[in-house]
Amino acid sequence: MKEKLYHWIDERFQIGNLVRFMQHKRVPMHGKSIFYYFGGIAMFFFTIQVISGILLLLYYKPGEATAYESVQFITSEVEFGWLVRSIHAWSANLMILAAFIHMFTVFFERAFRMPRELTWITGGILLMLGMGFGFSGYLLPWNELAYFATKVGTDIMGAIPLIGPFALKLLRGGEDVTGATLSRFFAVHVAVMPALFTLILSIHLLFVQRQGMSEPDEWKEIKEGDRRYMPFFPHFMLRDVLLWTVALNVLALLAILWPSELGLKADPFASAPAGIRPEWYFLFMFQTLKLIPPHVLFMEGEILGIVGFGVGAAAWVLLPLWIGSKVKSTTTGIIGTLVVLYIVGMTVWGYIAS
Amino acid sequence: MERIGLMMKKTLGPGNVSWKWILLAAGMLFAAFPAPAGAGEEEGGGGTCYACHLENAEDADSPASSFADDIHYRRRLGCSGCHGGDSTSDDPDEAMSEEAGFIGAPDREDIPALCGKCHSNLEYMRGFNPSARTDQMEEYFTSVHGKRLVSGDTNVATCADCHDVHKIRPVDEPKSSVYPLNIPSTCGKCHRNETLMSSYGIPSDQVKHYTQSVHGKALLEKHDLSAPTCNDCHGNHGATPPGVESVAYVCGMCHATENELFQSGPKGKIFRDRKMPGCVSCHTHHEISHPTEKMISFDENDTEGLCLKCHSPNDEKPRKTAIAMRALLDTLTATYAAAEAKVLDAEQRGMEVSGAHYMLKDATQKIFQSRTYLHTFNADEMKPHALEGTEISKKVLALGEKAIHDYYYRRRGFAISTLILSLLAVTLYLKIRSLD
Numbered sequence: 095m096k097e098k099l100y101h102w103i104d105e106r107f108q109i110g111n112l113v114r115f116m117q118h119k120r121v122p123m124h125g126k127s128i129f130y131y132f133g134g135i136a137m138f139f140f141t142i143q144v145i146s147g148i149l150l151l152l153y154y155k156p157g158e159a160t161a162y163e164s165v166q167f168i169t170s171e172v173e174f175g176w177l178v179r180s181i182h183a184w185s186a187n188l189m190i191l192a193a194f195i196h197m198f199t200v201f202f203e204r205a206f207r208m209p210r211e212l213t214w215i216t217g218g219i220l221l222m223l224g225m226g227f228g229f230s231g232y233l234l235p236w237n238e239l240a241y242f243a244t245k246v247g248t249d250i251m252g253a254i255p256l257i258g259p260f261a262l263k264l265l266r267g268g269e270d271v272t273g274a275t276l277s278r279f280f281a282v283h284v285a286v287m288p289a290l291f292t293l294i295l296s297i298h299l300l301f302v303q304r305q306g307m308s309e310p311d312e313w314k315e316i317k318e319g320d321r322r323y324m325p326f327f328p329h330f331m332l333r334d335v336l337l338w339t340v341a342l343n344v345l346a347l348l349a350i351l352w353p354s355e356l357g358l359k360a361d362p363f364a365s366a367p368a369g370i371r372p373e374w375y376f377l378f379m380f381q382t383l384k385l386i387p388p389h390v391l392f393m394e395g396e397i398l399g400i401v402g403f404g405v406g407a408a409a410w411v412l413l414p415l416w417i418g419s420k421v422k423s424t425t426t427g428i429i430g431t432l433v434v435l436y437i438v439g440m441t442v443w444g445y446i447a448s
Numbered sequence: 449m450e451r452i453g454l455m456m457k458k459t460l461g462p463g464n465v466s467w468k469w470i471l472l473a474a475g476m477l478f479a480a481f482p483a484p485a486g487a488g489e490e491e492g493g494g495g496t497c498y499a500c501h502l503e504n505a506e507d508a509d510s511p512a513s514s515f516a517d518d519i520h521y522r523r524r525l526g527c528s529g530c531h532g533g534d535s536t537s538d539d540p541d542e543a544m545s546e547e548a549g550f551i552g553a554p555d556r557e558d559i560p561a562l563c564g565k566c567h568s569n570l571e572y573m574r575g576f577n578p579s580a581r582t583d584q585m586e587e588y589f590t591s592v593h594g595k596r597l598v599s600g601d602t603n604v605a606t607c608a609d610c611h612d613v614h615k616i617r618p619v620d621e622p623k624s625s626v627y628p629l630n631i632p633s634t635c636g637k638c639h640r641n642e643t644l645m646s647s648y649g650i651p652s653d654q655v656k657h658y659t660q661s662v663h664g665k666a667l668l669e670k671h672d673l674s675a676p677t678c679n680d681c682h683g684n685h686g687a688t689p690p691g692v693e694s695v696a697y698v699c700g701m702c703h704a705t706e707n708e709l710f711q712s713g714p715k716g717k718i719f720r721d722r723k724m725p726g727c728v729s730c731h732t733h734h735e736i737s738h739p740t741e742k743m744i745s746f747d748e749n750d751t752e753g754l755c756l757k758c759h760s761p762n763d764e765k766p767r768k769t770a771i772a773m774r775a776l777l778d779t780l781t782a783t784y785a786a787a788e789a790k791v792l793d794a795e796q797r798g799m800e801v802s803g804a805h806y807m808l809k810d811a812t813q814k815i816f817q818s819r820t821y822l823h824t825f826n827a828d829e830m831k832p833h834a835l836e837g838t839e840i841s842k843k844v845l846a847l848g849e850k851a852i853h854d855y856y857y858r859r860r861g862f863a864i865s866t867l868i869l870s871l872l873a874v875t876l877y878l879k880i881r882s883l884d
Contacts, residue, residue, distance in 0.1 A: 169800040176800060177858075329883055336876040343869045350862040353798055 115303075119326035122309045129199035130307055130330075131337050132192050133217075137295070138338045139189035142345070143227075146182040147284065154234070156280040158273030161236035162359040169356055180349035186228055188345060190375045193221050201413075202430050204423060205308035211414035213305065216298040218411030223291045228373050230283040236276060241360035242370045244279075245271045250383065253396050254404070270362070311423065371448045378440035379403055381447065495535030496543060497527035514615040517623075523576060530554065530562060557597055559606040560585050587686035594686075603644065610634055610684075626684075629667060631677040632658055657734035676702065681733075699727040710823040730754050739819070741777040744770050772827035776834035780818060783841035784811050790848030799851040804844050811840040 104110050121130060153172055155164040168175035197217060200206060206214035233244045248271065252262030267274030313321055324330055372380050382403075386395035393401075409416070410433075417426075498521075501512035508514070515521050520529070528535040533550035537543040544550040554562050564585030566572055573580040584607075588594040593604040610626055617624035625634045636655035638644055645652040658664040658678070666675035681690060681698050690698045700707025710716050710726060719726050730743060745753025746767045759766050791804045814837025821830040 166800070166802055170803055324884075329880070332876055332880050332883070336873055336880065339869050339873045339876065343866055343873075346862060346865055346869070350858050353800075355798070356800065356802070 116327045117325065119303070119306065120323035121307050121326055121330045122313070123322040123324050124310055124313070126199075126203065126310065129196075129203070131334060132196035132199060133302070134334045135337060135341050136189050136192035136196055137299075138341060139185045139192060139345075140224075140291070140295070142185045142342075143182065143189060144288070146178050146185065147288075149178045150182055151284065156234070156277055158236065158276060161234060161276060162356075165235040165237075166356060169354075176353055177349060180353040181345060183354040184345055184348045184352075186231065187374070188341070188348075190221075190224050190228060192341075193224055194375070197221060198430060198434060200308075201426065203308060203310060204421065204426050206414045207419045207421070208414070210301070210305060210308060213298060213301040214414050215411055216294050216301065218413075219294055220291065220298060222407070222411070223287060223294065225375055227283065227287050227291070228375065230279045230287065232373060233271075233276060233279045234283065235356060236360045237357040238360055238364070238367055239357055239370065241271060241362070242366045243372050244275065245366075246370060246380075247372060247376070248275075250380075250396070250400065253394075254400050255397055272362070369448045371444060374441060374445075377444035378437045381440045381444035384447070495526045495528070496538055497531075497533065497535045500540065501527075511614040518614055518616050519618050520616060529566070556602040556606055557600075559608055560588050560594065560597070563607045584685040587683070591683070591685065591687045592689075603647075605638060605687075609637070628673050628677050629671065631679055632664065632668065635678045654734045661734060661736045662738045663736060695725045695728050695733075699731075703727075705820050706823045709821060709829075710825075713824040713826060715823075715825045729758070741774060741781060744774045744777070744822070746770050766825075769825060769827050773822060773825075773830055776827065776831060777818060777822070780815060780834045780837045780841065783838050783845065784808075784815060787811065787841045787844035787848060790845055790852065794848050794851035794855065797852070797855045799855055801847065801851050804847040804851070807840055807844045807847070811837050811844060813837075814840060 100109075121127070150168065153164055153168045153175065155161065165179065168179055170176070172178075200214065200217070229244075229247060233240045248262055248265050251265060252258045254261055263269070265275070265278070266272070267278050309321075371377060379399075383396060383399045386399045388395050390398050498512055498515060501510070505513045515527075520526075526535050527533070528549075531551060531553075532548065533545070534543045534548035537548070542548065544552075568582050568585045570580075570582045573582055588607070589598065593606070596604040597606060612625050617627075619626050621627060622629065624630065632655050640652055640655050642652040659668060663675045663677075666672040667677055679687065680701075682688060697707070700711075707727075711720075716726070718724075719729070731739065740752070742750065742752040743754045746755050746759070746761060747753055748756060748761060755766065755770050761767070787804075788808060791801050791808060794801050794804075814833055818830055818834040818837060821833055824830065
């Protein structure tokens with residue numbers, strides 16, 4: 095029966111090649127193999143985001159007069175609605191965290207070098223899209239915190255030189271954060287971003303599958319026969335599933351013990367509540383902008399910061415194009431450590447300061 | 449004109465009833481003046497008087513030093529408007545000469561008419577404020593203060609005692625002595641003075657009592673400007689203690705529904721017939737505390753109960769009514785308290801209970817209504833409101849209990865899911881080991 099079904103599919107879609115590819119695909123085994131799994135974990139959380147997001151869509155009603163009320167309804171009335179919402183919020187955070195870990199391990203292993211330049215670049219774009227997902231989704235409950243965090247966030251974008259005022263209007267759908275902003279954030283969050291993300295994720299995965307896992311530099315000095323590999327299927331796949339099970343358990347723990355709060359409905363005429371701060375993955379930038387003096391040389395401090403982050407992000411994503419394949423591991427080690435220390439330090443500072 | 453009034457008063461002597469009318473008439477005559485002297489004649493409202501007196505001022509409280517804060521100065525109204533004289537002359541002798549109409553510091557008994565010279569002149573006052581009132585002086589002479597002043601008692605408050613002398617600010621300025629928050633201390637300047645008040649045979653603890661009252665706390669601690677202060681019950685320019693029969697109407701200005709229910713109920717008629725004060729019989733006047741259900745009690749051992757102040761413990765019908773109303777309110781407030789505690793408990797556990805909070809507001813409203821309908825002194829009229837509030841509270845309590853139940857249900861669910869996931873993880877681990 096199983097064989098019949100296989101032949102039936104194979105006759106139509108020629109999946110034999112794919113199965114043979116899967117059977118022959120190998121994953122290097124070494125001391126840092128654990129880091130191979132973080133990309134898969136990020137993808138697992140993305141899958142959860144898609145499923146929980148679709149479930150939320152069944153009840154969520156965008157609009158100034160209905161968004162908050164519908165989320166309130168989801169949280170208090172819909173069976174397990176609170177759980178779905180909580181999972182969606184926690185999974186978003188865990189996805190970004192896993193993506194950050196994935197990115198830095200790739201960086202420290204210098205796996206961005208030839209021939210994986212485009213894999214790195216698509217990965218960088220995916221991380222930015224993920225952060226955009228977070229930013230656009232944060233406003234959707236239309237509560238007080240979301241409203242003012244979006245106001246502050248879009249204000250920062252409005253300060254971008256040349257395109258700032260246009261970007262601000264484009265994002266907000268007008269001068270202020272209103273129902274129009276909510277509508278476009280919703281459209282971007284549930285239609286534009288998922289489509290873009292899925293497309294780029296597919297390309298990223300295609301590259302990974304085509305090129306295989308990057309092998310550590312130390313392996314160059316090891317004879318080919320002494321190198322250890324495991325078959326992708328089922329060995330690596332099972333390990334992936336094992337880690338996804340653990341990740342799911344962690345997610346359930348967070349979602350149940352610390353469910354997402356809703357707070358008060360957004361009131362544009364109310365004064366901003368104390369301690370407004372963005373999601374943790376934007377906090378290092380937010381804290382930096384707070385620390386930059388109003389004027390630095392001939393530039394406004396805020397503009398300098400925004401331009402700096404723009405240039406920094408572009409340089410980071412396009413890293414393989416300018417750093418070269420012969421970059422020493424000490425150089426990447428120093429750069430990576432400084433960047434991680436800066437991000438972690440500023441994030442912690444941001445939490446303490448607020 | 450003040451001098452004429454003063455001469456007439458000195459001739460006729462205090463205590464003459466016609467004095468009030470003479471002073472009032474004098475004020476009216478002043479009011480008829482087209483433009484009071486000193487009005488708008490000096491830049492910045494001071495002229496040479498101000499310049500010279502400021503230069504020779506001994507301290508910050510001297511008249512000239514404090515006059516810069518005065519509303520008259522700010523409206524360019526100078527010294528000569530009240531004191532007479534010529535504020536354009538540099539020569540002090542000429543400026544403060546009798547020929548120039550200088551009167552110096554006016555006598556206390558002349559102050560109302562002096563102020564009324566402008567403040568009772570509608571045409572003149574309109575120039576500053578189209579909706580300005582001009583009946584203050586007329587009102588003042590109907591007050592206890594005004595009447596006593598007319599009878600020759602110069603210890604009573606006149607305009608300057610409440611509004612200050614040279615530092616007069618509009619009532620809506622927080623620094624003004626007559627700004628609502630400052631009224632108790634302004635009235636207290638005299639009414640807290642035991643020696644002064646004992647000479648009139650009236651107590652001097654009203655301000656102290658008011659400060660401790662629900663109204664005083666609302667105004668002075670919470671800065672709630674809607675809370676009544678002295679003049680809201682006693683009037684300001686026409687300050688008079690409300691008579692026994694008018695007490696209910698004074699309280700009813702704010703507590704309209706309570707007053708209406710009380711007046712239309714059985715108690716209202718009894719109180720009116722016996723000329724008993726309404727509200728203050730139970731709530732007192734200056735020391736009004738936050739009312740509670742405990743005030744309704746026929747129990748002799750109950751120190752907070754008030755019914756026995758008038759009733760005998762054997763008054764069967766009132767006793768039954770009181771017991772019935774107290775039971776309804778006790779049930780309502782106890783159910784509400786239980787519901788509120790449960791909802792807060794659920795909220796602290798991170799449960800979403802905004803719907804329950806919303807319903808609690810309805811229940812609070814019913815408590816207010818029931819307490820209001822208490823003033824009918826008819827248990828049947830209060831009952832529907834109290835029962836409705838109790839029902840809402842019970843529903844909220846059920847919602848709170850469900851939220852707490854859900855809280856534990858989620859934890860149990862988590863324990864089960866963790867167990868299943870852990871089993872799955874162990875199975876996968878064993879499978880991986882077997883493959884390796």
